[in-house]
Amino acid sequence: MTSSSKKSVLIIGGGAVGAIAALNLEVGGLASVTLVLRSNFNAVNEHGFDIKSCDHGRVNSWKPSVVRNSIPDIAKESLPSYDYIVLCTKNIPDVPPTVVDLVTPALPETNTHTTLILLQNGLHIYRPFLETHPQTPVLSGISMIGSEEIFPGQIIQDEGDKLIIGAFPNPNIDPPTSAALEFVNIYKNGGKTDCKLSEDVLHDRWRKLVYNACLNPICAILGLDTGRLRLSADGEVVEHLVRPAMWEIVEAARANGVVLDEDVVQKMIDADPLQSYLNPSMLADVKKGNLIEHENLLGEPLREGKKAGVMMPKIEMLYYMAKGIQWRTMEVRGMVEIPPKNV
Amino acid sequence: MTSSSKKSVLIIGGGAVGAIAALNLEVGGLASVTLVLRSNFNAVNEHGFDIKSCDHGRVNSWKPSVVRNSIPDIAKESLPSYDYIVLCTKNIPDVPPTVVDLVTPALPETNTHTTLILLQNGLHIYRPFLETHPQTPVLSGISMIGSEEIFPGQIIQDEGDKLIIGAFPNPNIDPPTSAALEFVNIYKNGGKTDCKLSEDVLHDRWRKLVYNACLNPICAILGLDTGRLRLSADGEVVEHLVRPAMWEIVEAARANGVVLDEDVVQKMIDADPLQSYLNPSMLADVKKGNLIEHENLLGEPLREGKKAGVMMPKIEMLYYMAKGIQWRTMEVRGMVEIPPKNV
Numbered sequence: 001m002t003s004s005s006k007k008s009v010l011i012i013g014g015g016a017v018g019a020i021a022a023l024n025l026e027v028g029g030l031a032s033v034t035l036v037l038r039s040n041f042n043a044v045n046e047h048g049f050d051i052k053s054c055d056h057g058r059v060n061s062w063k064p065s066v067v068r069n070s071i072p073d074i075a076k077e078s079l080p081s082y083d084y085i086v087l088c089t090k091n092i093p094d095v096p097p098t099v100v101d102l103v104t105p106a107l108p109e110t111n112t113h114t115t116l117i118l119l120q121n122g123l124h125i126y127r128p129f130l131e132t133h134p135q136t137p138v139l140s141g142i143s144m145i146g147s148e149e150i151f152p153g154q155i156i157q158d159e160g161d162k163l164i165i166g167a168f169p170n171p172n173i174d175p176p177t178s179a180a181l182e183f184v185n186i187y188k189n190g191g192k193t194d195c196k197l198s199e200d201v202l203h204d205r206w207r208k209l210v211y212n213a214c215l216n217p218i219c220a221i222l223g224l225d226t227g228r229l230r231l232s233a234d235g236e237v238v239e240h241l242v243r244p245a246m247w248e249i250v251e252a253a254r255a256n257g258v259v260l261d262e263d264v265v266q267k268m269i270d271a272d273p274l275q276s277y278l279n280p281s282m283l284a285d286v287k288k289g290n291l292i293e294h295e296n297l298l299g300e301p302l303r304e305g306k307k308a309g310v311m312m313p314k315i316e317m318l319y320y321m322a323k324g325i326q327w328r329t330m331e332v333r334g335m336v337e338i339p340p341k342n343v
Numbered sequence: 344m345t346s347s348s349k350k351s352v353l354i355i356g357g358g359a360v361g362a363i364a365a366l367n368l369e370v371g372g373l374a375s376v377t378l379v380l381r382s383n384f385n386a387v388n389e390h391g392f393d394i395k396s397c398d399h400g401r402v403n404s405w406k407p408s409v410v411r412n413s414i415p416d417i418a419k420e421s422l423p424s425y426d427y428i429v430l431c432t433k434n435i436p437d438v439p440p441t442v443v444d445l446v447t448p449a450l451p452e453t454n455t456h457t458t459l460i461l462l463q464n465g466l467h468i469y470r471p472f473l474e475t476h477p478q479t480p481v482l483s484g485i486s487m488i489g490s491e492e493i494f495p496g497q498i499i500q501d502e503g504d505k506l507i508i509g510a511f512p513n514p515n516i517d518p519p520t521s522a523a524l525e526f527v528n529i530y531k532n533g534g535k536t537d538c539k540l541s542e543d544v545l546h547d548r549w550r551k552l553v554y555n556a557c558l559n560p561i562c563a564i565l566g567l568d569t570g571r572l573r574l575s576a577d578g579e580v581v582e583h584l585v586r587p588a589m590w591e592i593v594e595a596a597r598a599n600g601v602v603l604d605e606d607v608v609q610k611m612i613d614a615d616p617l618q619s620y621l622n623p624s625m626l627a628d629v630k631k632g633n634l635i636e637h638e639n640l641l642g643e644p645l646r647e648g649k650k651a652g653v654m655m656p657k658i659e660m661l662y663y664m665a666k667g668i669q670w671r672t673m674e675v676r677g678m679v680e681i682p683p684k685n686v
Contacts, residue, residue: 221565222664223668227681228681231670231681232666233670236663237667240659240663241660241663241664273685274682275685276684276685317660320579320580324561324565324567324580325565325566327576328565328566341619
């Protein structure tokens with residue numbers, strides 16, 4: 001296959017997830033990747049990525065075809081449309097810019113060509129695009145990777161990259177199933193990763209929430225990794241907080257027409273090897289002083305569950321605690337002002 | 344009054360609360376204080392306390408009559424019985440030594456003379472003494488002081504010392520009302536502080552729990568002082584977490600025969616001046632890497648409320664979160680061992 005016949009892929013966000021996606025797509029040989037970086041741009045632009053990966057081995061001083069420190073404005077820059085745009089940033093609707101604002105300059109006006117892939121967590125993250133880009137095919141990407149950027153441009157991936165791709169619902173267009181299938185083939189062409197087509201995007205997203213709306217925020221709030229959380233207080237924290245919160249998600253999913261397997265709760269509790277002592281994303285974010293994705297991981301399933309008549313007292317409490325923690329981060333970063341201290 | 348006619352008072356714990364109590368008792372002139380210090384013994388023994396107090400002004404290089412770095416063993420040391428022993432340590436029954444273990448060497452065998460004053464927070468903290476020291480008069484001391492030890496021996500007291508003294512129930516002896524009254528008079532004799540007799544110890548203790556089982560752990564868990572907690576997320580954290588948790592305590596109290604004033608919830612939310620940005624005790628403890636008093640502040644009201652048939656979902660969740668945080672502190676301090684990390 002010649003370079004010109006490769007698919008053009010723009011990846012926005014080159015952290016622990018985006019960098020491995022970029023590497024994997026280029027290793028496969030069917031895609032030419034432009035990667036948009038922010039905080040690690042200088043490090044990567046000068047020295048490339050250093051990656052230690054259970055899928056790809058050691059990869060030093062590696063760069064994708066193009067690295068940039070801004071999102072392309074394809075009209076202003078007279079660039080051709082990308083075939084795919086993969087969003088690998090955090091998705092934090094409570095703090096601007098929104099993902100729609102972020103991606104809009106890289107899409108053609110009245111786009112039908114470029115397929116958008118939201119490689120992000122949470123429920124209903126496609127909905128804002130239905131309003132602003134009703135004709136744009138939007139795919140769901142659920143990543144099960146274990147990967148961390150320990151220094152700018154230095155990435156350790158210690159759990160295999162498993163990606164599930166599927167079409168988000170859109171009443172305005174035919175479901176972009178062929179685009180989904182094509183992207184799966186491009187992604188798995190290198191033979192190093194597990195990428196497959198989703199049979200049911202909504203099911204997959206609710207399923208991942210069993211981990212992401214429960215273990216993830218509880219670890220972040222208590223400052224405990226998943227191994228320590230399971231060990232803490234002789235397992236009482238798991239039994240009295242994690243497990244009942246997970247059942248609330250299972251019930252909310254069921255009330256929304258999604259039946260999860262009976263063993264999903266235990267599987268998610270045991271998902272991370274205990275002695276790996278892994279930091280789930282929210283805990284990693286809190287430790288780094290970053291904002292957290294609680295609106296899509298907690299707020300949205302809470303609202304959908306309550307709308308369907310499910311009592312979710314544990315998830316609700318986690319949601320408001322996460323709001324408090326988000327506010328704390330914003331205050332530390334100077335994003336909110338408070339009255340001066342009276343001395 | 345001559346020195347010999349003074350009452351002998353042993354204060355165990357010379358932190359922010361115990362040091363001010365010691366100062367106030369000696370200023371009053373009716374007591375001779377022996378103060379047991381631990382972490383700040385060397386600093387205080389060499390240089391005395393430096394205290395900046397809204398009640399007492401600036402007091403430099405001050406020491407009570409006796410400072411010690413161990414609890415007196417009155418039998419071994421052939422010391423006379425103290426008239427009063429005031430316990431100002433943290434009360435953490437989940438981690439040895441218990442307060443009973445702590446105080447026993449300083450009490451005469453089969454004591455009836457020495458009156459014990461538990462100047463500590465939480466519910467039913469007298470109960471262990473009913474078993475081990477059934478004849479010992481035990482008083483409740485509820486302190487409303489705002490005081491912090493910023494460095495060893497350096498104390499800033501910025502909220503007035505208000506102390507409420509009363510007799511804990513004891514089926515084996517007449518209620519030690521005269522001892523309570525005497526101690527109130529000794530304590531307030533300096534004219535600098537507000538010390539009064541409790542009309543209803545159980546009522547006072549449940550009332551303080553409205554603050555201590557709700558605001559206090561929520562601040563500790565979220566890492567927010569009371570001012571920031573009230574400001575956070577436009578007040579949503581207060582409305583969705585603090586206020587409903589407080590109502591659970593009010594209901595648990597009512598089910599246990601204690602009727603609190605209707606306005607207690609709002610009063611406790613507003614208890615600390617917003618712009619003081621005060622750290623409640625649990626938050627201060629977490630920040631210092633100290634253990635927290637969640638068993639007496641959360642566990643005991645939760646058990647009593649549930650026993651009386653009150654649903655306490657918010658308090659229950661706070662309790663298990665506090666357990667997780669206690670375990671985290673213990674793990675950091677090497678008090679629990681965990682399996683090694685697999686690399």
